[in-house]
Amino acid sequence: MARGILSFKHEDCKGCQLCVEFCPTKILVLDKNKMNEKGYNLIKVIEPERCIACGFCANMCPDSVITVERVRE
Ligand code: SF4
Numbered sequence: 001m002a003r004g005i006l007s008f009k010h011e012d013c014k015g016c017q018l019c020v021e022f023c024p025t026k027i028l029v030l031d032k033n034k035m036n037e038k039g040y041n042l043i044k045v046i047e048p049e050r051c052i053a054c055g056f057c058a059n060m061c062p063d064s065v066i067t068v069e070r071v072r073e
């Protein structure tokens, strides 16, 4: 099984939550306690071990904030 490790360019995020909406395993959420310099809440991964490396989040993001590294388990 492949697994994904996510990295974020948080400063480019505008909190649109498209990544949250399209993640099939529902492991992305808006972090209400953290925001970037522009004042947008950041995205956090709540259960990183459940990421299946599908890449939907990265593909949907209009600002190329997310990179998914695919690793073998
Ligand atoms: S790679 Fe797929 S499973 Fe992993 S966080 Fe992105 S959308 Fe969700």
Ligand code: SF4
Pocket (backbone or CB within 6 Å): 012, 013, 014, 015, 016, 017, 018, 019, 020, 043, 060, 061, 062, 063, 064, 065, 066
């Ligand atoms: S889709 Fe991109 S810009 Fe929108 S909330 Fe997710 S990471 Fe941020």
